Amino acid sequence: AQKITQTQPGMFVQEKEAVTLDCTYDTSDPSYGLFWYKQPSSGEMIFLIYQGSYDQQNATEGRYSLNFQKARKSANLVISASQLGDSAMYFCAMREGYILTGGGNKLTFGTGTQLKVEL
């Protein structure tokens, strides 16, 4: 089974509109973290937002919010007031468990969603 599933290969949104990018995950570990990254054509992965499995509230970072539904194992990214510069590939990723020392565990990525913001 896929650990991270992103079912939207491509999405279009009008400038200034909100858009939701879907992500579902699969893990039996009670301690995990969910990440969203943006990858423009330059290749660099840009960190957007993080949600921990024990966090009580949904994460927000500026125009980005994460709709975390633990029972459904979903962690959808909501981008409000889309801008042309938001056009990029978006990846959902998960870290399972954590190591007490050092930099933590590996990230498992989904296949991504290509977002195109239109005028």
Add this chain to the structure above:
Amino acid sequence: DAGVTQSPTHLIKTRGQQVTLRCSPKSGHDTVSWYQQALGQGPQFIFQYYEEEERQRGNFPDRFSGHQFPNYSSELNVNALLLGDSALYLCASSFGQPRYGYTFGSGTRLTVV
């Protein structure tokens, strides 16, 4: 504050050759992870280095090896290159328990011909 620096940015190699990719982590970071991203796919974890040792490894053959130096920089070596090794290789650095994510470099685009 410099982020993660990777070199070279692009590389073309012939099948069967060996390649070394380099990564300098973000200042203050002590852990380096390497990922392979094939065209149209999400990154796949290769391995992670901490305190100059490989701490965790993904599902990659022994042709993929690495090293971390005392200054925390890292190298990824791939031997006996195959056409299927053509990909974007990303380096990510972190420190402690990275609640707020890993910092990625812009990657090295490797083409095997």
